[in-house]
Amino acid sequence: MHTDGHRWLRLLPLRPARVSVRSMIRRTAACMVLLVAFTACSGGPSGGDDGVGEAPDAAEDVAPDDSGEVDDEDGGEADGASDGESITDDATTTDEGVDAPAPLRVLFIGNSYTYQNDLPGRVELLAASDAAGPVIDAESIAIGGARLMDHLATATTVAAIHDGGWDFVVLQGQSVEPVADPAGFAYGAAGLATEIAAAGVEALFFETWARRAGDALYAESWSGGTPAAMQAGLRQGYQDAADAAGGRMVPVGDAWERTLADHPSIVLFDADGSHPSAAGTYLAACVFYSVLTGRRLTAIGGAPAGLSEPDAAALRAVAEGAVFP
Numbered sequence: 001m002h003t004d005g006h007r008w009l010r011l012l013p014l015r016p017a018r019v020s021v022r023s024m025i026r027r028t029a030a031c032m033v034l035l036v037a038f039t040a041c042s043g044g045p046s047g048g049d050d051g052v053g054e055a056p057d058a059a060e061d062v063a064p065d066d067s068g069e070v071d072d073e074d075g076g077e078a079d080g081a082s083d084g085e086s087i088t089d090d091a092t093t094t095d096e097g098v099d100a101p102a103p104l105r106v107l108f109i110g111n112s113y114t115y116q117n118d119l120p121g122r123v124e125l126l127a128a129s130d131a132a133g134p135v136i137d138a139e140s141i142a143i144g145g146a147r148l149m150d151h152l153a154t155a156t157t158v159a160a161i162h163d164g165g166w167d168f169v170v171l172q173g174q175s176v177e178p179v180a181d182p183a184g185f186a187y188g189a190a191g192l193a194t195e196i197a198a199a200g201v202e203a204l205f206f207e208t209w210a211r212r213a214g215d216a217l218y219a220e221s222w223s224g225g226t227p228a229a230m231q232a233g234l235r236q237g238y239q240d241a242a243d244a245a246g247g248r249m250v251p252v253g254d255a256w257e258r259t260l261a262d263h264p265s266i267v268l269f270d271a272d273g274s275h276p277s278a279a280g281t282y283l284a285a286c287v288f289y290s291v292l293t294g295r296r297l298t299a300i301g302g303a304p305a306g307l308s309e310p311d312a313a314a315l316r317a318v319a320e321g322a323v324f325p
Contacts (some may be wrong), residue, residue, distance in 0.1 A: 005299055006052075010111070010242040017199070017217035021092055025100070025145050026241050034224035038077075040048065040278070040300060042102075045065050048239045055123065062177070064312040069101070072137070074147055076155050080193075081094060081101065083205050102134070102135050103134065103135035103136055103137040104127075104136045104137070104167045104168070104292060104293070105136075105137050105138075105139075105142040105165060105166045105167050105168075106120070106123070106136060106138045106139070106166065106167065106168045106169075106170060107138075107139050107141070107142070107160065107164055107168070107169045107170065108138060108139070108140040108142060108148070108170045108171070108172065108206075109140070109141050109142070109148075109151050109169060109170065109171055109172065109192065110142050110155065110170070110171070110172030110206065111142055111143055111144055111145055111146040111172065111174060111175075111177060112142070112144040112145070113172055113206075113208055113276065114140055114142040114170075114172050114206070114277060115142040115144075116270070116276055116281065116282075117141060117276060117277075117281035117304070118281075119142045119276050119281050119284055119285060119288075120138035120139065121138070122282060122284075122285035122302065122304070122323075123136055123138050123285045123288050123289055123292070124136050125285075125302035126140050126285055126300050126301075127210075127248050127287045127289065127293075128287065128302065129299075129300045129301035129302040130230050130289075130293075130295065130300045131299070132295075132305075133289075133293055133295050133299075133300075134157075134293060135276070136289075136293075139164070139167050141157055141160060142172075144172075145174060146160065146174065146182075147173055147174045147184065147185070147188060147242065148171060148173045148174075148177070148185060148187075148188025148189050148191075148192055149184055149187055149191070150194060151188065151191050152187075152188050152191040153171065154193075154220075155322060156159075158195050160303075161192070161195050161196055161199050161201070161267065162195065162199045166199070166200065166201045167191075167201065168203075168204050168292060169196045169199075169203055169204070170203050170204045170250070170288075171192055171203060171204070171205050172191060172204050172206035173188065173189070173204060173208070173249070174184050175208055175216065175274060176211075176222075176223070176230070176234075178234050178236075178237025178241075179222055179223065179224070179230060179233035179234060179236060179237065179245065180220075180223075180232060182237060185237055185241070186240070186241060188278075189205070189241035189244075189245070190241070190244060190245065192243070193241070193245030193247060193288075196245075197245070197246070202247060202248070203242070203246075203248075204242075204247060204248055204249075204250050204291065204292075205238045205242040205247055205248070205249045205250065206238070206243050206250050206252060207234060207235055207239075207250060207251050207253040207254065207259070208234060208252065208253055209231065209234070209239075209252065209253040209256035209268075209280075210227040210228075210230035210253070210257070211227065211274055212227070212269050212273030212274070213226075213227050214273070215274070217228075217272050219232075227257075227260075227281075228257075231253055231256075232252075233255060234253050235249075235251075235254065237255075243320070248251065248291065250287055250288055250291050250321070251287060251322045251323065252283070252284045252287045252322075253286075254264050254322045254323035255283055255286075255287050255318050255319050255321075256268060256283065256284075258316065258318050258322065259283060259314075259318050260303075260317065260320065262314075263311070263314050265314075266279055266311050266314065266315065267279060268280035268281075268283065271319050277303040278305075278306065279304070279307050279315065282303055282304055282307060282312065282315055283315045283318065286300075286315060286319035286320075287319045287322055287323060289319075290319060290320060290323040290324070291323055296324070297316040297317075297320050298314070298316075298321060298322060300309070300316070
């Protein structure tokens with residue numbers, strides 16, 4: 001499981017031995033870095049105009065301090081998993097010798113909105129703080145700027161969906177993809193959802209948030225011109241994708257919008273007005289924890305350092321309201 005640290009994954013070459021899911025994820029991250037870099041240079045998958053005017057290209061979803069590397073914070077390989085390692089869903093044994101339930105296994109597929117502040121790791125920390133809740137084991141394939149169609153085109157991502165023994169697979173598109181390129185978003189979402197369904201897993205669609213008010217993108221016609229209009233477009237895009245796939249939308253963007261209205265003193269955005277602050281990631285993690293487990297948030301902790309308890313409690317209440325309206 002995650003602890004506090006990032007689990008960005010350096011990829012290893014193929015070997016004849018059986019390749020584990022964690023190894024596949026490490027290889028996928030490297031492939032996606034190359035794919036996104038190629039797309040950014042060529043102007044799209046076919047090297048031409050993608051039909052969305054001045055929509056930002058994929059590279060704009062890279063966190064401000066993202067170097068393009070996929071290493072952990074210590075600069076070494078992420079979690080020490082070898083290519084021959086196997087991952088099972090077997091129940092664990094408690095100190096009393098009683099089999100505990102197997103953890104919920106979740107694969108996040110996305111980009112820097114997922115990996116900034118380690119959203120999967122924060123979800124694990126919330127689960128660990130809830131004594132009555134399940135253990136959550138979360139992994140991620142998250143590359144800065146990646147669109148859903150980029151992930152769909154990466155064979156190791158598709159293999160990881162099928163071979164991981166997941167309970168849920170989460171899909172998160174490029175930050176404005178559902179409004180700037182709705183057809184491309186729908187194509188990538190439907191293709192990945194087909195793979196997820198074939199693997200017998202539930203698809204969850206990570207509704208992201210609108211850019212901060214005043215962002216230059218609001219000059220673009222496809223943005224709607226305001227945060228409210230952009231959020232409505234993101235909500236519709238993710239809900240339509242979830243409905244088409246028979247999955248569920250995770251209403252992080254709705255919780256974000258409500259927090260900005262009701263608790264404007266809580267800073268959800270990083271300095272760039274796009275990526276999440278630590279508080280923004282905590283809010284997203286709270287929404288995910290309730291969706292994944294069906295549990296209320298009154299008994300959880302797991303807040304990041306620097307977030308006051310009153311603010312953490314306010315974020316938990318907003319998250320609950322978004323999931324259990």
